[in-house]
Amino acid sequence: MSWWARRSARTRLAIVLIAAQATVVVCLAVIIAFAQARIVYSQLDQQLDDDIENAEQLLERAPEGGLRWRAGQRADGHAEPEADRSIEVFGADGNLLYRSRTALAVDLGSPPSVPEHMRNGPASRAFPGDGHLRVLSGGCAVNGLPVVIRAARSDKLVRDQLALLGGSITAALVAMVLMATLTGYAIAGRALAPLAKMAERAKTITAEKLSERLPVENPRDELGRLAIVMNEAFARLERSFEQMRRFTADASHELRTPLTAIRTVGEVALREGVDAAASREVIGSMLEETDRLARLVDSLLTLSRADAGRVKLNPEPTDLAELAREVVGHLGVLAEEKRQTIAVESQGPVPVLVDRLVLRQAVINVVDNAIKYGPEAGPIRVVVESKPQGAVLAVVDRGPGIAVEHRARVFDRFYRVDASRSREDGGAGLGLAIARWAVEANGGCLELESKPGEGSTFRIVLPRRPPA
Numbered sequence: 356m357s358w359w360a361r362r363s364a365r366t367r368l369a370i371v372l373i374a375a376q377a378t379v380v381v382c383l384a385v386i387i388a389f390a391q392a393r394i395v396y397s398q399l400d401q402q403l404d405d406d407i408e409n410a411e412q413l414l415e416r417a418p419e420g421g422l423r424w425r426a427g428q429r430a431d432g433h434a435e436p437e438a439d440r441s442i443e444v445f446g447a448d449g450n451l452l453y454r455s456r457t458a459l460a461v462d463l464g465s466p467p468s469v470p471e472h473m474r475n476g477p478a479s480r481a482f483p484g485d486g487h488l489r490v491l492s493g494g495c496a497v498n499g500l501p502v503v504i505r506a507a508r509s510d511k512l513v514r515d516q517l518a519l520l521g522g523s524i525t526a527a528l529v530a531m532v533l534m535a536t537l538t539g540y541a542i543a544g545r546a547l548a549p550l551a552k553m554a555e556r557a558k559t560i561t562a563e564k565l566s567e568r569l570p571v572e573n574p575r576d577e578l579g580r581l582a583i584v585m586n587e588a589f590a591r592l593e594r595s596f597e598q599m600r601r602f603t604a605d606a607s608h609e610l611r612t613p614l615t616a617i618r619t620v621g622e623v624a625l626r627e628g629v630d631a632a633a634s635r636e637v638i639g640s641m642l643e644e645t646d647r648l649a650r651l652v653d654s655l656l657t658l659s660r661a662d663a664g665r666v667k668l669n670p671e672p673t674d675l676a677e678l679a680r681e682v683v684g685h686l687g688v689l690a691e692e693k694r695q696t697i698a699v700e701s702q703g704p705v706p707v708l709v710d711r712l713v714l715r716q717a718v719i720n721v722v723d724n725a726i727k728y729g730p731e732a733g734p735i736r737v738v739v740e741s742k743p744q745g746a747v748l749a750v751v752d753r754g755p756g757i758a759v760e761h762r763a764r765v766f767d768r769f770y771r772v773d774a775s776r777s778r779e780d781g782g783a784g785l786g787l788a789i790a791r792w793a794v795e796a797n798g799g800c801l802e803l804e805s806k807p808g809e810g811s812t813f814r815i816v817l818p819r820r821p822p823a
């Protein structure tokens with residue numbers, strides 16, 4: 356793991372903040388220093404330009420040859436330049452015609468030839484002894500004689516000014532970085548504080564305390580949104596745990612009922628002693644309960660395998676109308692026992708691509724319910740048709756119907772509208788839960804339409820199989 360990755364989020368955030376602030380400050384300092392240097396050097400260069408112009412006007416040709424300052428220009432009789440500057444004048448062929456007394460003891464060599472009215476430079480020149488000069492040459496004419504005047508001034512003052520500015524900027528920079536370090540670390544700490552609180556709270560959330568939620572300090576910032584999303588995840592987890600707990604409790608209860616019945620029947624028979632005919636009856640009722648138990652265990656197994664995602668679907672081209680006829684043929688005996696008429700209505704094959712066995716279970720459960728809850732001698736219709744929304748298998752009965760408040764819940768596990776009646780019919784409230792899973796696993800949906808007192812229609816809607 357890199358050094359960076361090993362640092363805490365707070366340190367990393369603080370480093371980024373400090374680096375960003377320092378970069379901005381350094382850039383600003385560099386810009387200010389350059390701007391200031393430009394200003395002071397252009398002032399110095401202007402002064403050198405003035406020096407050249409003055410010299411051009413105040414020098415004249417001496418009768419004995421060479422150049423001299425015009426007399427009477429200054430009170431002391433010397434129109435010589437002041438001590439901090441020097442003037443040199445060169446002829447067209449580069450020979451020195453004049454050098455001021457104040458000229459610094461440095462040989463700057465011959466100047467470049469510069470056309471009249473033009474300037475060359477300016478340039479900074481260093482000379483031994485830590486000295487620095489600013490030099491400017493200009494092409495001029497003294498009494499018609501073309502010359503090159505070279506003016507030089509020490510730029511010590513300018514350098515001192517810039518050094519002072521540089522020192523101040525560096526000191527300010529160090530102070531700012533120090534401040535940025537302190538504030539950056541504090542800001543990073545503050546920004547991440549809700550995260551630490553969330554972590555503390557998250558530690559207390561266990562399977563037993565899933566109702567706890569993370570604190571949401573500001574729902575509009577990133578950490579607030581993270582807390583909201585995590586709270587939603589905890590809510591889902593809580594619901595799943597609750598469903599699981601309820602499922603386990605309901606399943607245990609449902610398993611107990613037939614077991615208790617078997618035990619009671621057995622105990623009574625043992626205690627009271629029974630003749631051959633009565634013992635047949637006892638054994639018959641025990642087998643009936645065992646059957647119920649086996650069906651229940653089968654249903655529970657189907658659901659738990661479905662929950663674990665362990666049911667591997669094997670889709671195959673299937674005719675929904677034929678599947679309906681097969682199921683009706685299989686359950687016809689039960690309908691006959693109640694003198695019900697049960698018929699499949701279809702206009703022809705309705706092709707679907709489904710796992711036949713899994714879907715068959717759904718159709719069986721829905722048709723079985725229509726028989727169980729439909730009235731004696733009532734009609735049951737199984738209508739299979741191809742509709743724009745898909746392949747539809749509707750089971751229509753004339754039973755008691757299902758009131759609005761129960762409609763969504765009848766698909767829940769172990770939910771029964773009338774528990775005692777349903778149990779009499781052998782139902783544990785798992786049939787529709789399994790049917791819904793089986794239909795949805797095949798890409799469809801199971802809908803319910805019902806008018807209390809008139810009957811119910813359970814509709815399995817599946818994607819139609821595209822023509823080959």
Ligand code: ADP
Binds near residue numbers: 756765770
């Ligand atoms: P069960 O095994 O108890 O029938 P289901 O999950 O199949 O469980 O059904 C749940 C409940 O929905 C039933 O207990 C019953 O009250 C109601 N129900 C299901 N189908 C019908 C129907 N066709 N007509 C009226 N009520 C029904």
